[in-house]
Each structure stands twice: as C-alpha cells, then as structure tokens.
Amino acid sequence: MNTGKKRRQAVVEKKDCVACGCCVKVCPKEAITVIGGLFAQVDTDRCVGCGKCAKECPASVIEMREVTA
Amino acid sequence: MKKHWYDYLWILSSLYLILGFFNILFAWLGLLCFFIPLIIAAVRGTKGYCNRYCGRGQLFGLLGGRFGLSRKKDIPKWMKSKGFRYGFLIFFFAMFFVMLWNTYLVFAGAGELKQVVTLLWTFKLPWHWAYHGTLFHPGVAQFAFGFYSVMLTSTVLGLITMVLFKPRSWCVYCPMGTMTQLICRARNGKA
Numbered sequence: 001m002n003t004g005k006k007r008r009q010a011v012v013e014k015k016d017c018v019a020c021g022c023c024v025k026v027c028p029k030e031a032i033t034v035i036g037g038l039f040a041q042v043d044t045d046r047c048v049g050c051g052k053c054a055k056e057c058p059a060s061v062i063e064m065r066e067v068t069a
Numbered sequence: 070m071k072k073h074w075y076d077y078l079w080i081l082s083s084l085y086l087i088l089g090f091f092n093i094l095f096a097w098l099g100l101l102c103f104f105i106p107l108i109i110a111a112v113r114g115t116k117g118y119c120n121r122y123c124g125r126g127q128l129f130g131l132l133g134g135r136f137g138l139s140r141k142k143d144i145p146k147w148m149k150s151k152g153f154r155y156g157f158l159i160f161f162f163a164m165f166f167v168m169l170w171n172t173y174l175v176f177a178g179a180g181e182l183k184q185v186v187t188l189l190w191t192f193k194l195p196w197h198w199a200y201h202g203t204l205f206h207p208g209v210a211q212f213a214f215g216f217y218s219v220m221l222t223s224t225v226l227g228l229i230t231m232v233l234f235k236p237r238s239w240c241v242y243c244p245m246g247t248m249t250q251l252i253c254r255a256r257n258g259k260a
Contacts, residue, residue, distance in 0.1 A: 016149055019250055020240035021120030022130070037116035037253030058237040060143040 006066050008049030013061040014039040023053035023062060075121050079131055082124030086224060089186075089217045093199040093210065096217035103245070110249035114256040119246050126237050129227055133236025144234040144241055154247045161223075161244040164190050168215035176208030183211070187218040188225065 010023075010032070017039035023032045024040065031046035032053060040053075040062070054062040088095035102125070106118035119126065133139030147153055174180030184197040196214065203210045227239030240246055 018149070018154075018241050018246060019116045019119065019253070020126065020237065020246060021116065022126075022237050022240065024120060025130075034116060034120055036114055036257035037110060037250060038257060055141075056235070056237075058144065058235040058239075059149045059241045060235070061149070 004068060006068055008051070008064050009044060009047050009067045010042045010049065010051070010053050011063050011065045012040045012042060013063070014041075016059055016061045018059050018061075020058065022056045022058060026052045026056045028052065073121075076127065078122055078124035079127035080124070082128050085124075086221070089221070090199055092201065093184075093196065093213045093217055094203060096213040096220065097209075099216050099220050102220075106245050106249045107252070110252040111256075114253055116246070116249050116253060118249065119240065119243075123240075125224065125227065126240055129231045129237050129239055132228075133231040139231050139236045140233060141236070142234050144230070144238050148230075148238075149241050154242050157242050158244045158247045165219060168219065169212075172208055172212040172215055175211040176206060180211075182207040182214075184214065186214060186221060189222050 012023075019034050019037050019039055021034050021040070024034060028050065029046045029048055031043045031048075032040050033043070035041050042053075044067075049064060051064050054060075054064050085095065085098060088098075102123075105122070106116075109115060109117045133141075171180060171183075175182055184195070184200050185193040186196040187193050196217075200210060200214075223239070223243075227243075230238035230242075
C-alpha cells in the first residue's frame with residue numbers, strides 16, 4: 001500500500017549481519033526473523049520503526065531509515 | 070514479551086564458570102556449548118543456538134543491558150569485518166589444538182598434568198585447589214584444565230567488549246557463531 005507518507009523503518013545491512021538474533025529478541029512486533037542462520041530480515045509490514053533492534057544490534061548493522069509507505 | 074525456559078540458560082552458563090572453581094572436571098560439560106550449536110547448524114541449517122539457547126550471550130545481555138555494565142557504543146568496523154572474524158576463528162582453533170596436543174601428551178605419558186588455568190593464552194593461574202584427583206587418567210583432568218582455560222578466556226574477552234561496546238559484542242566475533250554461520254552458508258547458499 002503506497003500512501004505517500006514517510007515513516008521510519010529498520011533496514012539490515014545483510015552482508016555484515018552475524019545472525020545472532022539479538023534484534024529478534026527485542027522486537028516488540030515480532031517483525032524480524034533470522035533467515036537460514038545467515039542474516040536478519042525485517043518484515044516491513046510489521047515494523048513500526050521503534051529502533052529497539054538498531055540499538056541492541058551488537059554489530060550495529062541495523063539502521064533506521066525514512067521510507068515512503 | 071513472553072519468557073521461555075531457554076531464556077534462563079544464563080544461569081547454567083554462570084553455574085558452569087562457578088563450578089570450575091570447585092572441581093575442574095566440570096569443565097567437560099562445556100563441550101555441550103561446542104557440539105549443540107554445530108549440530109543445530111548442520112542438521113537444521115540455522116543459528117538456533119545463538120538465537121535462543123546461548124547462555125553466555127544471555128549473560129552478557131543481562132550484565133550489559135539490565136545491569137548497565139556497557140557503554141553501548143558501536144563496535145569498531147574492523148572487529149565486524151570478515152577478516153577479523155575468520156582470523157579470530159583460526160587463531161582460536163590453533164590455540165584449541167595446542168590445548169588438545171598438551172592433553173594428548175599427558176595421555177601418552179610424555180607430559181605431566183599441569184594444574185593451571187591459562188588466561189588469554191598467556192597468564193598461568195594456579196588452580197590446584199579445584200583438582201581433587203580423578204578416577205580416570207590424568208589426561209582427563211588435563212583436558213578439563215585446558216578447556217576451562219578456553220571458556221574463561223573467551224568469557225573475559227566477552228566481558229571486556231561488553232563493557233567497551235554493546236552488551237553482546239562477543240557475538241560478533243564468537244568463533245562458534247562464525248563457524249555456525251559458515252555451516253549455514255554452506256548449507257543454505259550465499260547471503
């Protein structure tokens with residue numbers, strides 16, 4: 001759905017992700033999953049942009065970005 | 070968020086470190102932290118161990134997060150690079166094989182049991198008070214001293230990076246984590 005509104009979302013830099021799953025644990029919306037032990041993936045429909053995962057990520061590979069949704 | 074039984078595994082990890090102060094033979098239990106992650110990665114192709122069951126990660130999360138013993142700063146770029154992660158894995162394994170070799174020497178009767186715990190691969194700490202003899206070969210005890218050294222060393226490194234950077238910074242360069250991720254990559258294709 002494209003409403004033209006801007007909102008914050010978590011974006012994972014997959015190539016540097018260590019797949020530890022810290023982000024999964026803190027996400028209040030269960031919007032992140034670790035795929036095949038390789039990287040974390042954000043469900044953009046569920047992410048509310050709270051930024052908890054970005055704060056928790058020990059490798060600091062999650063960034064909060066403005067996206068048009 | 071709902072707590073699960075596996076959210077309390079940090080208790081076992083702490084207990085493991087404490088038991089090593091009383092009887093070094095408990096160090097053998099640490100092999101579980103070696104084989105379970107590898108089995109999960111090989112059989113299921115996930116980092117389920119890191120994601121759910123790693124008690125050490127939980128312990129760092131608790132001390133650095135809940136108890137605030139962490140600056141919560143970004144880890145330096147080079148520490149999360151592939152080069153450092155793989156390099157540390159190789160170094161860790163080299164040291165591990167040296168430890169196995171020393172154990173072998175004791176089993177073969179060519180070396181004597183050394184009742185010391187080696188911290189950071191350098192500092193030899195007297196640890197005789199945690200050894201009360203063994204029903205088995207002295208080599209069994211030598212392995213325990215060696216393995217406990219590995220576990221204590223990695224915990225100390227993890228605590229240091231916990232304080233300096235984010236609570237679970239250890240997870241970034243944890244050799245088990247790097248290895249299970251490599252297994253997952255081999256199984257599930259490139260990231």
